Amino acid sequence: MKGYTVPLSPRGIANLAPAPPWHYAGTVVSAEFFTDPAAATATLPEGLAPDPDYAGHGVAMFIDWQYSAANLEYLDPARSQYREFFITLDAHYEGTPVSWCPYIYVDNDSAMARGWVQGFPKKLGAVHQTRAYSVGGPGTPVLGPGGQFGATASSTGQRIAEARITLEEPVLDPAALMTRPLVNLRHFPRLAAGQHDKPAVHELVMSVLDDAAVSDAWAGTADLSFLPAHGEELADLPIRRTGRGFHYDLAYTVTDLKTLIDQSN
Template identity: 60%
Template sequence: MPVYTCTCVQGSLTPDVKDELAAGITTIHSDISHVPPDYVDVVFAGMPPENVYVGGRPGTPLLINGWARRGHPQDATTRLALALAEAASRTSGIPREHVMVVILASPARSAVEAGRVLPEPGHEAQWLAEGRAGARGSRPAASTSPTRPPSTPVEQSRTDLEETLMLKGYTVPLSPKGEANIAPTPPWHYAGDIVGVEFFTEPAAAEATLPEGLDPDPDTSGRVVAFFVDWQFNGEQDEYLDPVRSQYREFFVLVDARHQGRPVSWCPYIYVDNHHALARGWIQGFPKKAGNVHQTRVFASPGKASPTLSPGARFGASLSCDERTLATARVTLQAPMEDPSALLSRDTINLRHFPTLEAGKYDKPAVHELVRMDYADQQVAEVWTGTSEIELLQAPGEELADLAPVRAGMGFRASMSYNVTQVEPLG
């Protein structure tokens, strides 16, 4: 249904790059606009170098003009353009400042494909079903000639894709409207208040949690930071206005490590009290489990029931899972943190792991990859530090207590926000 024309200088894109770029455009459009991949057309137009200028001088830009049916939500079209521009720059090697994506729209009734006027956005399933019904109805009742195979592999692939994509959604459950999925399509936006505790465990215990590809950090051996967070989530549909779904609380620990010599953080354990957040976490590689997390809150109106961000203010936090307490913490504030950027100095590394459910292949996961969290527009505010204490408790089916502290570090209280659009595979 959509058509993309990629205009570039002749010879600036190799055949392999064109293949990869066409596949990327197809996948992105299919995922965001819920159109079967076989219906996405990509055309490359090469121009002689003497006919292409940037800023009045000869250049090698990449111009992508797309056509789509009018009626798609504007936020989806914007996300589509941004994703296409990023993929085009990454694939072609052309700097993003020389990549331009323009998506134009006109009424669906102005276009015809497969001999039929295209459907309005949101009516693709009916259009596809009618097309298949029409194809069945046009077949002769019987024939004495040799039977033709019901379809070529390409035709069967298109049919299978159409059947699958009639159900919509970013995560399961896929559904006719695409509203029932546990987690919506990114970007995802987060804001929260943190009660945090830095502590040091036995270096061997910290190292034991590291996956292949990560090494202990010799400069901060055994360092762990525990976070108790009161979160609020938002997608692109003002989800924060539905607090029962958007608000949740979470506990996790980050262990200092190194990846190819670079200081990073690794998250071996994390607990959350909201199944939407749990699903988003698994997609990102956070090994989330269900738990109950509580922490002392701050309110704008001070009083006996609320501490203020001031010297001597005290905060408590706790984690439980399966009705067993796993962690308790106390933080007493002393002063504002002079350089809050220290809290964001390490990238977070996760392991996306999805097992295979097939006899004889349980040890061969379908996905097993280290990824770097790509936090966009990450900010911290009102960061106070002070003294801390934390206790990790033993419980059946848990290994968090193996990171038991042997030395306390600083405690802190802060607010943080960031956005998530992707993770970066580390190979």
């Protein structure tokens, strides 16, 4: 049997996600927010601590993605294109500033499989965002001063997040948008009786992004809301105020991750 993720199969092409490298390119609509520091701390796994300088600070990101592996998967857009919404919260790992992802939603099963391998706690959702087109006209916002972009995320038919940003100025240092490494929790439980509390995998890991690049980055004002929904806890992070809004293109490659703490049984 061949393959990287399930299902393993005779020819190895039925698996949800092939082996890395995984290449990503996407357009981001994001908004900074500040929540209750205690609520943010409650989401942190063992090994992470609140960031004493940015308590309660986070970023909500809506991304229109395109993905490829080794076989020009982007030529199959039904498989390679997907949309995603997630939040990150500022934290510390052994005194180093990092970002922690407690919640993330995606509309593609292959993206979900790749995310679980990386430690992202992905759930199915519906994500949409305004697109900009260089042709201009009244059907598209400008990618420049005054350009307005909206974004929404839903889970099981319930709206959970909505954002609107208005661009004001270009970001002079786009690399500053990716200064914090992202930390995730790889968690795979056991089903055997008597071992439900002894996961087969429980690892705190740090993402490793190769050839990361940001382009066409703009900043402006932002409005952001997290909405209560049955079976969700995103709204347990009340938004006290918003910060800057951003619009940019992002690309990177994933072939690796760094294990920080392994508590697997």
